[in-house]
Amino acid sequence: LIEEIFVLKTARIITIGDELVRGEIVNSNAAFIAKELERYGIRVSAVFMLPDHYEESFSILERVFDEGEIFIFTGGLGGTQDDITRRIVSSLIRKKLVVDEQKELVLRDWYESRGRNFEEADRMQAAFPEGGRLLENRVGLAYGFYINCNGRLIFSLPGVPHEMKSMFLDEVIPILRNEGAFDPGFRTAVLTFIDLPEYILDRMIQGIVSRYPEVHYGTRASNGIVRVKFDSSSDSLLSCVREVEGQIHEYCIGQGDRPIEEVVGNMLAERKLTLSAAESCTGGLLAKRITDVPGSSSYFLGSVVSYSNEAKERVLGVERNTLMVHGAVSEETAVEMAIRAKRTFASDISLSITGIAGPGGGTEEKPVGRVYICLFAEGDKPVLTCNDFLGDREAIRIRSVNKALSMLFRYLREKK
Amino acid sequence: LIEEIFVLKTARIITIGDELVRGEIVNSNAAFIAKELERYGIRVSAVFMLPDHYEESFSILERVFDEGEIFIFTGGLGGTQDDITRRIVSSLIRKKLVVDEQKELVLRDWYESRGRNFEEADRMQAAFPEGGRLLENRVGLAYGFYINCNGRLIFSLPGVPHEMKSMFLDEVIPILRNEGAFDPGFRTAVLTFIDLPEYILDRMIQGIVSRYPEVHYGTRASNGIVRVKFDSSSDSLLSCVREVEGQIHEYCIGQGDRPIEEVVGNMLAERKLTLSAAESCTGGLLAKRITDVPGSSSYFLGSVVSYSNEAKERVLGVERNTLMVHGAVSEETAVEMAIRAKRTFASDISLSITGIAGPGGGTEEKPVGRVYICLFAEGDKPVLTCNDFLGDREAIRIRSVNKALSMLFRYLREKK
Numbered sequence: 001l002i003e004e005i006f007v008l009k010t011a012r013i014i015t016i017g018d019e020l021v022r023g024e025i026v027n028s029n030a031a032f033i034a035k036e037l038e039r040y041g042i043r044v045s046a047v048f049m050l051p052d053h054y055e056e057s058f059s060i061l062e063r064v065f066d067e068g069e070i071f072i073f074t075g076g077l078g079g080t081q082d083d084i085t086r087r088i089v090s091s092l093i094r095k096k097l098v099v100d101e102q103k104e105l106v107l108r109d110w111y112e113s114r115g116r117n118f119e120e121a122d123r124m125q126a127a128f129p130e131g132g133r134l135l136e137n138r139v140g141l142a143y144g145f146y147i148n149c150n151g152r153l154i155f156s157l158p159g160v161p162h163e164m165k166s167m168f169l170d171e172v173i174p175i176l177r178n179e180g181a182f183d184p185g186f187r188t189a190v191l192t193f194i195d196l197p198e199y200i201l202d203r204m205i206q207g208i209v210s211r212y213p214e215v216h217y218g219t220r221a222s223n224g225i226v227r228v229k230f231d232s233s234s235d236s237l238l239s240c241v242r243e244v245e246g247q248i249h250e251y252c253i254g255q256g257d258r259p260i261e262e263v264v265g266n267m268l269a270e271r272k273l274t275l276s277a278a279e280s281c282t283g284g285l286l287a288k289r290i291t292d293v294p295g296s297s298s299y300f301l302g303s304v305v306s307y308s309n310e311a312k313e314r315v316l317g318v319e320r321n322t323l324m325v326h327g328a329v330s331e332e333t334a335v336e337m338a339i340r341a342k343r344t345f346a347s348d349i350s351l352s353i354t355g356i357a358g359p360g361g362g363t364e365e366k367p368v369g370r371v372y373i374c375l376f377a378e379g380d381k382p383v384l385t386c387n388d389f390l391g392d393r394e395a396i397r398i399r400s401v402n403k404a405l406s407m408l409f410r411y412l413r414e415k416k
Numbered sequence: 417l418i419e420e421i422f423v424l425k426t427a428r429i430i431t432i433g434d435e436l437v438r439g440e441i442v443n444s445n446a447a448f449i450a451k452e453l454e455r456y457g458i459r460v461s462a463v464f465m466l467p468d469h470y471e472e473s474f475s476i477l478e479r480v481f482d483e484g485e486i487f488i489f490t491g492g493l494g495g496t497q498d499d500i501t502r503r504i505v506s507s508l509i510r511k512k513l514v515v516d517e518q519k520e521l522v523l524r525d526w527y528e529s530r531g532r533n534f535e536e537a538d539r540m541q542a543a544f545p546e547g548g549r550l551l552e553n554r555v556g557l558a559y560g561f562y563i564n565c566n567g568r569l570i571f572s573l574p575g576v577p578h579e580m581k582s583m584f585l586d587e588v589i590p591i592l593r594n595e596g597a598f599d600p601g602f603r604t605a606v607l608t609f610i611d612l613p614e615y616i617l618d619r620m621i622q623g624i625v626s627r628y629p630e631v632h633y634g635t636r637a638s639n640g641i642v643r644v645k646f647d648s649s650s651d652s653l654l655s656c657v658r659e660v661e662g663q664i665h666e667y668c669i670g671q672g673d674r675p676i677e678e679v680v681g682n683m684l685a686e687r688k689l690t691l692s693a694a695e696s697c698t699g700g701l702l703a704k705r706i707t708d709v710p711g712s713s714s715y716f717l718g719s720v721v722s723y724s725n726e727a728k729e730r731v732l733g734v735e736r737n738t739l740m741v742h743g744a745v746s747e748e749t750a751v752e753m754a755i756r757a758k759r760t761f762a763s764d765i766s767l768s769i770t771g772i773a774g775p776g777g778g779t780e781e782k783p784v785g786r787v788y789i790c791l792f793a794e795g796d797k798p799v800l801t802c803n804d805f806l807g808d809r810e811a812i813r814i815r816s817v818n819k820a821l822s823m824l825f826r827y828l829r830e831k832k
Contacts, residue, residue, distance in 0.1 A: 021460050023450030024636050026442045030465070034439030044437050046476055047465035049446070060462055063479040162808070220440050277721075283707025284700030287721040291699025294775055294809060302727035304720055305693075305703040308761075311718035315731075315760055344731055345724075359710055392578070393710060 009181045010045040011037055012069050014061065016076030016085050017159050018052045029074045029164050036168065040176070041186030041233070042070065052076060058088050065092050068151055070181065072172070075159030077142045083124045085156050086145070093149045095129035103134055103143060110141060135171040139163050146175055153179055185233040189241045190257040193226045193248065194406040201226050201251070205244055212240040223395060224402040227257050253409055260405045261289045267412045268299040268349075275408070276345030277303035278316055278337040280328065280354040281371060286401045301345040306337070316340040327366075329354050334372035335382045342376050349377040349411070351404045355387075357396045371400045375407045377415075383407060425597045426461040427453055428485055430477065432492030432501050433575050434468045445490045445580050452584065456592070457602030457649070458486065468492060474504050481508050484567055486597060488588070491575030493558045499540045501572050502561070509565045511545040519550055519559060526557060551587040555579050562591055569595055604647040605657045606673040609664065610822040614642050617667070621660055628656040639811060640818040643673050669825055676821045677705045683828045684715035684765075691824070692761030693719035694732055694753040696744065696770040697787060702817045717761040722753070732756040743782075745770050750788035751798045758792050765793040765827070767820045771803075773812045787816045791823045793831075799823060 013030045020027050027049060034044040048064070050057035065071075076085035090097050103126040111118040125142055128134050132147025135155070140163040145156050155172050157164045176182060193201055198221035205228060209217055214234035220227050230241050245252050253263050268275055279286050287303035290296055306312040309323050318336045326332040337352035355371025362368035369389040376382045385407060389399040429446045436443050443465060450460040464480070466473035481487075492501035506513050519542040527534040541558055544550050548563025551571070556579040561572050571588050573580045592598060609617055614637040621644060625631055630650035636643050646657050661668050669679050684691055695702050703719035706712055720731050725744055728734040734752045742748040753768035771787025778784035785805040792798045801823060805815040 018634075019636060021450060021463060022454060023447035023460070026444055026447045027463075028442050031439035031442045034437060038438060044439070045467060045472055047437060047443075047463075049463035049465070051461060056461055060480055064476055218434075220435065276727075279700075282704075283712075283716075284695075284703030284719055284721065287700030287723070288698075288704045291721075291723060292810075296699075297723055300699075301724045302721045302731060303700055303723075304731065305700065305707075305718045307703070307707060307713055307719075308717045311692075311761055314762065315718060315720065345727055346730065394708075 009068075009070055010043050012064070012071050013044055013047045014071060014073045015047070015049050015159070016052060016057060016073060016088075017049075020049050020075070021051045029159065029161055032161070032165060033072055033074070033168060036173070038231075039188055040173075040181075041183035041231075042176070042181060045069070052084055054084050054087060057084065058091060061088060061092060065152075070153045070176070071155070073154075073156040074164050077125070077144065077156060077158055083121070083127075086124065086127055086129075089145075089147070089154055089156060090129050093129060093147065093152075093154070095131055095147070095149070097124070097127040098130045099123060099127045100134050100143075101126075107141070135167055137163055137167055138170060139166045144171065146171070148179065153181065183233055185235075186231065187233075187237050188229060188231040189237060189255060190230070191228045191241065191245055191255055192253050192257060192260070192263075193228065193251045194224065194253055194260070194402070194409065196226065196248075196251045197221075198226050201228070201248070204248055208244050208247060209240060212236050215240045223391075223398040224406070225260060229257075253406075259289075259292070260402065260409060262293050264405055264408045264412060265290065265293045265296055265299065267409070269295070271412070272299075273349060273412075274299055274301050274345075274347040276301045276341045276347035276350045277404075278341035278344075278350065278352040279303055279305050280307060280312070280337070281357040282353045282355075282397050282400050283307060283357075285397050286351065286353060286404055289401050289405070301347050304341060304344065312337065316344060329356055329366055329370060329372065331372055331384055331386065334374040335376070335384060338374040338376035338382055342378075349375065349408070351375055351408060353400050353404055355389075355396070355400060357393045357400075359393060369396050371396065371403075373400065373404045373407060375404075375411055377411060383411065425484075425486055426459050428480070428487050429460055429463045430487065430489045431463070431465050431575070432468060432473060432489060432504075433465075436465050436491070437467045445575065445577055448577070448581060449488055449490070449584060452589070454647075455604055456589075456597075457599035457647070458592070458597060461485070468500055470500050470503060473500065474507060477504060477508060481568075486569045486592070487571070488584075489570075489572040490580050493541070493560065493572060493574055499537070499543075502540065502543055502545075505561075505563070505570055505572060506545050509545060509563065509568075509570070511547055511563070511565070513540070513543040514546045515539060516542045516544065516550050516559075523557070551583055553579055553583055554586060555582045560587070562587070564595065569597065599649055601649040601651075602647065603649075603653050604645060605653060605671060606646070607644045607657065607661055607671055608669050608673060608676070608679075609642045609644065609667045610640065610669055610676070610818070610825065612642065612664075612667045613637075617642050617644070617664070620664055624660050624663060625656060628652050631656045639807075639814040640822070641676060645673075669822075675705075675708070676818065676825060678709050680821055680824045680828060681706065681709045681712055681715065683825070685711070687828070688715075689765060689828075690715055690717050690761075690763040692717045692757045692763035692766045693820075694757035694760075694766065694768040695719055695721050696723060696728070696753070697773040698769050698813050698816050699723060699773075701813050702767065702769060702820055705817050705821070717763050720757060720760065728753065732760060745772055745782055745786060745788065747788055747800055747802065750790040751792070751800060754790035754792035754798055758794075765791065765824070767791055767824060769816050769820055771805075771812070771816060773809045773816075775809060785812050787812065787819075789816065789820045789823060791820075791827055793827060799827065 030047045108118045128145035135144035142158045215232040217230045284305045312318040342350035352374045358368035371387045389396045446463045524534045544561035551560035558574045631648040633646045700721045722728040758766035768790045774784035787803045790800045805812045
């Protein structure tokens with residue numbers, strides 16, 4: 001009996017589209033596919049972004065069309081895009097295109113019911129390389145296709161992100177599983193951390209993971225929040241992640257890479273607590289992030305974006321004296337904003353943010369990046385932080401919101 | 417005398433980094449470089465995203481290292497990344513790496529003044545392929561490099577976006593100009609349109625541009641806003657763009673691809689008018705977008721994010737009767753929110769948004785995507801729109817904000 005050695009598959013992603021190559025939109029399709037594949041132990045070894053130009057794209061692809069790889073194309077399907085992907089794949093694998101006649105009828109009905117001519121180019125939307133098959137599109141018109149050509153698994157998906165995602169999850173994943181492309185024992189896990197610099201966290205995790213030789217991990221910091229991804233084909237993954245979570249519990253908001261606004265949102269909903277906010281320099285971003293979560297209306301009452309001093313006075317009721325003596329960006333104003341917001345919205349908890357996001361407005365005493373954040377909850381003293389965030393206007397605003405949500409997370413955990 | 421035929425250069429972008437290939441971050445560096453190059457008439461013909469793995473990345477690049485191209489690398493520089501880009505370029509062009517001794521001293525000083533050892537790997541950060549030179553980094557430590565190798569112009573830039581951008585603009589652009597890579601007559605222009613579907617706009621522009629055979633254009637729609645980019649090496653570009661702007665004036669917010677919040681922000685600032693807002697389903701996104709613009713504090717007073725009915729009553733002062741009889745998502749509530757916001761903040765103009773962003777909350781009468789938007793200005797009747805936006809929660813929220821800003825643009829233009 002020969003022991004089977006499992007070789008991890010690698011995949012190459014090819015996104016076809018001038019708008020991507022020209023930088024008019026960023027390539028979120030490739031990022032989505034790479035992340036999904038990694039969950040099943042398939043590593044992406046290269047991403048190619050190529051134009052809507054047959055000869056140019058073909059001339060590159062024919063040189064990197066290596067054996068044993070998974071190739072996932074997005075874009076270049078459908079009438080207006082000249083079906084470049086169908087033609088490229090057909091040439092690469094030297095298989096002619098054939099039309100699925102049943103699907104052709106579906107397309108013809110669709111066009112004719114809308115009073116549009118069904119032309120030869122439209123018909124090609126039901127074509128695929130001989131030996132392959134079409135992939136269903138549950139949220140749009142364009143079919144994708146799949147072919148297994150001598151061990152190369154080739155998929156072609158639409159370029160529109162929500163169509164691509166739907167087809168990838170509903171069609172590509174089951175095929176890859178059937179073809180045995182997944183390492184059946186491969187697992188990943190994510191822990192999310194707050195309030196710790198990435199390099200310190202990395203050092204702490206290193207010390208723990210070094211005792212689990214079969215577990216790998218990587219860290220990724222983004223504006224004050226660090227996500228750590230662990231993977232392994234060994235059962236020890238779970239014990240390792242549990243040990244990390246236990247030892248660095250103080251800074252861990254839990255397993256999974258759910259955004260922190262969703263984590264605190266669930267905590268609020270579970271405990272039937274309501275939240276309100278008063279924001280200055282973040283200009284609505286805190287409320288926007290909280291309301292990104294569907295169902296947030298059950299716990300989030302609202303926010304006052306008091307961008308001007310008058311608004312802080314008139315709408316929130318912050319004392320003119322506080323603003324005059326201490327300034328709009330001060331501990332005192334932050335505390336008063338939180339107290340007033342809580343009263344204004346009659347919420348259980350409130351958050352306030354006031355600071356200098358830049359690029360202008362900084363002074364020696366209060367530089368750009370200085371942000372005061374306050375949490376005020378029923379029956380407790382206000383919790384205040386004074387922060388000096390680095391980065392540009394956008395980074396400072398995102399960091400401020402992440403910090404406010406971190407403070408809320410800590411408060412809710414301690415009050416458990 | 418032989419007339420010189422100008423051949424447009426094309427460029428290939430190579431981004432090195434596991435975090436990009438794995439989809440942990442989207443590739444904004446490639447998009448930035450492609451957009452910048454296009455301004456000078458250099459077209460990007462392909463983008464390669466490759467891992468931090470020398471053999472894998474080299475094996476792909478050696479096959480697509482065509483002559484006559486511009487190659488721009490980002491990432492893979494510096495100590496922790498094993499200097500993979502330096503090694504790859506050195507192998508591709510068969511030139512050994514040499515160290516700039518003056519820059520080595522700068523690095524050594526930096527390390528030693530921080531009490532860190534200066535190792536051989538750190539020294540390599542001052543290395544470049546023989547015959548080339550280092551590129552200065554004004555905002556970070558890592559040097560880039562440049563070499564002209566038999567007509568291939570090769571640049572290597574850091575992966576950190578703000579360091580890459582600074583080095584690209586300060587170092588790469590001047591070198592490309594010196595090397596004659598730019599078509600000196602090539603110009604681009606952008607017009608931005610609102611309130612017109614992309615395919616109708618495209619048809620209208622087609623009719624005009626077809627009379628300017630040397631002008632090319634492309635459209636790009638995003639949540640209700642369409643940007644049209646024109647380019648040409650001919651002087652007729654300007655007349656063409658002027659004619660398009662003149663004929664489709666009604667829907668054009670002007671030249672350039674400045675975001676609409678900046679366009680209306682400038683109009684408000686010029687006329688010394690103030691703005692406030694009341695938002696429900698957009699949950700702060702309107703205020704966030706307005707305050708994305710530095711200096712917005714001179715015209716934006718604030719917003720009430722009244723996510724709950726109680727907040728609409730308590731904070732804005734919307735009549736309970738209006739909410740009870742017509743509902744929170746209704747024309748009447750939208751109008752009252754705008755009127756109350758204007759009064760609350762004592763602003764010249766106010767905007768209000770109330771609607772159903774989904775995924776839940778829709779009814780047969782008021783489906784997901786139904787959004788009422790109202791503009792109320794001193795001395796005028798309220799302007800109201802009823803919209804049925806398509807898309808997911810995020811798209812509906814962005815479309816709502818774009819529409820509100822479009823309404824403000826139209827109002828300000830008419831009041832000129």
